[in-house]
Amino acid sequence: ASTGAMLKGIPRLFFRVHKLDPGCSFHVSSQASQSIVHLENQVPVEHPRAISRTSESDPAKHGEQHEGQHYSIPLQDLKMVFPHGLPPRFVMQVKTFGEACLMIRKPALELLHYLKNTNFAHPAVRYLLYGEKGTGKTLTLCHAIHFCAKHDWMILHIPDAHLWVKNCQELLPSTYNKQRFDQPLEASTWLKNFRTTNERFLSKIKVQEKYVWNKRESTEKGSPLGEVIEQGITRVRNATDAVGIVLKELKRQSSMGMFHLLVAVDGVNALWGRTTLKREDKSLIAPEELALVHNLRKMVKNDWEGFDDLDPFLPILISNYNPKEFESSFQYYLENSWLQHEKAPTEEGKKELLFLSNSNPGQLERLCACL
Amino acid sequence: MAASALRVAPQWSGLVLSIRRAVCRLPGLTQVRCVRYAPEFKDPLIDKNYYQKPVTELTEEEKYHQEVRTTQLIKAAPSTHTSSVFADPVISKFTNMMMKGGNKVLARSLMAQTLETLKRKQFEKYHAASVEEQANIERNPYKIFHQALKNCEPVIGLESILKGGHFYQVPVPLVDRRRRFLAMKWMITECRENKHRRTLMPEKLSHELLEAFHNRGPVIKRKHNMHKMAEANRALAHYRWW
Numbered sequence: 001a002s003t004g005a006m007l008k009g010i011p012r013l014f015f016r017v018h019k020l021d022p023g024c025s026f027h028v029s030s031q032a033s034q035s036i037v038h039l040e041n042q043v044p045v046e047h048p049r050a051i052s053r054t055s056e057s058d059p060a061k062h063g064e065q066h067e068g069q070h071y072s073i074p075l076q077d078l079k080m081v082f083p084h085g086l087p088p089r090f091v092m093q094v095k096t097f098g099e100a101c102l103m104i105r106k107p108a109l110e111l112l113h114y115l116k117n118t119n120f121a122h123p124a125v126r127y128l129l130y131g132e133k134g135t136g137k138t139l140t141l142c143h144a145i146h147f148c149a150k151h152d153w154m155i156l157h158i159p160d161a162h163l164w165v166k167n168c169q170e171l172l173p174s175t176y177n178k179q180r181f182d183q184p185l186e187a188s189t190w191l192k193n194f195r196t197t198n199e200r201f202l203s204k205i206k207v208q209e210k211y212v213w214n215k216r217e218s219t220e221k222g223s224p225l226g227e228v229i230e231q232g233i234t235r236v237r238n239a240t241d242a243v244g245i246v247l248k249e250l251k252r253q254s255s256m257g258m259f260h261l262l263v264a265v266d267g268v269n270a271l272w273g274r275t276t277l278k279r280e281d282k283s284l285i286a287p288e289e290l291a292l293v294h295n296l297r298k299m300v301k302n303d304w305e306g307f308d309d310l311d312p313f314l315p316i317l318i319s320n321y322n323p324k325e326f327e328s329s330f331q332y333y334l335e336n337s338w339l340q341h342e343k344a345p346t347e348e349g350k351k352e353l354l355f356l357s358n359s360n361p362g363q364l365e366r367l368c369a370c371l
Numbered sequence: 372m373a374a375s376a377l378r379v380a381p382q383w384s385g386l387v388l389s390i391r392r393a394v395c396r397l398p399g400l401t402q403v404r405c406v407r408y409a410p411e412f413k414d415p416l417i418d419k420n421y422y423q424k425p426v427t428e429l430t431e432e433e434k435y436h437q438e439v440r441t442t443q444l445i446k447a448a449p450s451t452h453t454s455s456v457f458a459d460p461v462i463s464k465f466t467n468m469m470m471k472g473g474n475k476v477l478a479r480s481l482m483a484q485t486l487e488t489l490k491r492k493q494f495e496k497y498h499a500a501s502v503e504e505q506a507n508i509e510r511n512p513y514k515i516f517h518q519a520l521k522n523c524e525p526v527i528g529l530e531s532i533l534k535g536g537h538f539y540q541v542p543v544p545l546v547d548r549r550r551r552f553l554a555m556k557w558m559i560t561e562c563r564e565n566k567h568r569r570t571l572m573p574e575k576l577s578h579e580l581l582e583a584f585h586n587r588g589p590v591i592k593r594k595h596n597m598h599k600m601a602e603a604n605r606a607l608a609h610y611r612w613w
Contacts, residue, residue, distance in 0.1 A: 092491070096490075096491050096494045096495070097494075098498055337510065338490075340490065340510055340511040340512065340513070341457060341511070341513060343456040343457060344457075346456070348456050349456050349457070352455060352456055352457065366483075369483075369487040369490070370482075370483035370484075370486040370487050370490075370512075371457060371486075
C-alpha cells in the first residue's frame with residue numbers, strides 16, 4: 001500500500017539557505033511575521049537556573065514551550081539522516097560531547113509549523129532561510145530535515161551548493177551534452193550519501209524510461225531507482241548523469257503521491273553566482289555549463305505539473321540569540337563542562353561573552369571553544 | 372604650526388628642545404609620535420572596578436587620587452592591555468613570542484586553536500576513561516599550559532664567559548623571568564622545527580604541551596640536558612663574578 005494514498009498533488013517542498021553578506025541590508029517581510037499568529041510573544045524571563053534541555057526528541061511535538069531548549073538526536077539517527085550536511089564545527093562538537101543537541105528556535109518552529117500544515121494538493125512552496133553569518137541557518141535546516149526524516153519523507157539534501165561550483169579537481173566534458181561539464185567526484189559522493197539517507201525508498205521508486213549508459217550497459221524502464229544510483233557510484237564517469245536522472249525521476253513521480261519529498265539546498269545562492277572553475281583556455285565557466293548545477297536549477301524552478309503562476313518564496317529570517325536562548329546555550333556549555341576557564345561561569349564572564357559574541361551563535365561557539 | 376606640534380609632543384630637556392625646534396622647522400622632519408615618554412607621564416590604570424565605583428563609596432584618599440589623575444599627563448594604553456576577565460599575561464607573552472612579522476591576529480588564532488585542540492583531546496580521554504581515572508584527567512587547557520611551562524623551566528642556566536681568549540659555558544643562577552622566557556622559547560623552537568612538514572602548529576603545540584605536562588617529551592629532555600651540562604661544568608662556576 002502506498003504511504004500517501006490519500007494525498008494527491010505535489011507533495012514536495014523546498015528549502016534553501018541563503019548566505020547574506022553582512023554588508024547588505026535585509027528587512028523581515030511582513031508576511032512572515034504576521035503569519036506567526038499562534039506564537040504569543042513570550043517575554044524572556046530571567047530564570048536563575050534556566051532549563052536548557054528537553055527530553056522531547058520528536059521534532060513534531062516541539063512547540064513554543066520548548067523554545068530555547070536543546071533536544072538530542074540519537075547518534076544512530078544522525079548517521080542515517082545526516083551523512084553530510086551538518087556544519088563541520090557541529091560535527092566536532094558531537095564527537096567531543098558524545099551527543100548531538102540542537103537548540104529549538106523560533107524560525108525553526110515556524111518552519112515546522114508550515115511543514116506540518118502543507119497542503120499536498122497545492123503546488124510546492126519554497127522557503128528561504130536567510131540571515132547573517134553564523135546565526136544558525138544550516139542547523140535550522142537540519143532541524144527541519146530531522147522532522148521530515150522522522151515522518152518518513154524522502155529527503156533530497158544538497159549539503160553545500162558552493163562545493164559544486166568551486167575547487168573541483170576533475171572537470172570532464174559531459175557525455176550527455178557536449179556544451180556542459182561533468183563533476184564525477186562531487187556527484188559520486190553525493191550519490192553515496194543520498195543512498196544512505198533514503199535506502200528504504202530506492203527499491204519502491206521505479207524509473208519511467210530507459211537510460212542507455214554506454215554500448216554495454218543500460219537501465220530498463222521499470223527498474224528501481226537504486227540501480228541508477230549503483231550505476232552512478234560504480235561508474236564514476238556517469239555519476240553526474242545519474243544525479244540528473246535521479247532529480248528528473250523524483251520531480252516527475254512526486255506528484256503521484258507515493259511519497260513526500262523534501263528538497264533542501266544549503267547555500268543555494270551558489271547556483272546563480274559565479275564559479276571559480278576555468279576551462280583549459282583559462283576562460284571562466286558559467287554555472288549553467290555545469291551539468292550538476294543545471295539539473296539542480298531545473299529541480300528548484302517552478303515549472304512542475306499542477307501550477308501555472310510563479311510562486312514567490314517565503315522568507316524566514318534567522319537572527320542572533322535573544323537573551324533566553326543565550327542563557328540556554330550558556331547553561332548547555334556549562335553542563336557539558338565545556339567552559340573550563342575559572343572565570344567563565346561567573347556573571348562577569350557571561351557578560352563578557354555576551355558582549356564579545358554579540359549573541360551570535362557561531363561566534364559564541366568559537367569563543368567558548370578556547371575558554 | 373610646527374611649534375604647536377612640538378608642544379603636544381613629549382619633550383626631554385632644554386637642549387634637545389632647541390635642537391628639535393631647529394630640526395622641526397624643516398617640514399619633512401616634523402616628528403610628533405614618539406614611544407619614549409617624558410618622565411612626568413604616568414602609566415594608564417586599567418581596572419573596571421576602580422572606575423565603576425560610585426562617587427559615594429570613595430574614601431577621601433581615593434577621591435584625591437582620582438582628582439590628581441585628571442590633571443596628570445597619562446601615556447596611551449597599549450592595545451594589548453585589557454580589562455577582560457579572560458586575559459592571561461602568560462598566554463599573552465607566549466602569543467607575542469609566537470608572532471612573526473607583527474601578525475598578531477594569526478598568532479592569537481593559533482593560540483586559540485591550540486587551547487581548543489588541547490581541550491578536545493582531553494575530553495576524548497575523559498570519555499574513554501573509567502570513573503577512577505576521570506578524576507585524574509585535567510581538562511582545563513589553561514592549567515595544562517601553565518603546568519607544562521612550569522615543568523619546562525630550568526633551575527640553573529649556562530652563560531658564555533670569555534676568559535683567556537676562550538669562551539667557557541659557566542653555570543649561572545637564573546632569574547624567574549629568564550626561566551619563563553627559556554621555557555617558552557624552547558617550546559616554540561621545538562614546535563617550529565622538529566615536526567613533519569605538513570603538521571600544523573596548534574596540533575604540534577598541543578601535543579608538546581601535553582607531553583611537558585606529564586614530564587616527558589623533547590622540551591623536558593632539553594631542560595635536563597641543560598642541567599647535566601651545568602653539573603658537568605661545576606668547576607668553572609668561579610669564573611662568574613656576579
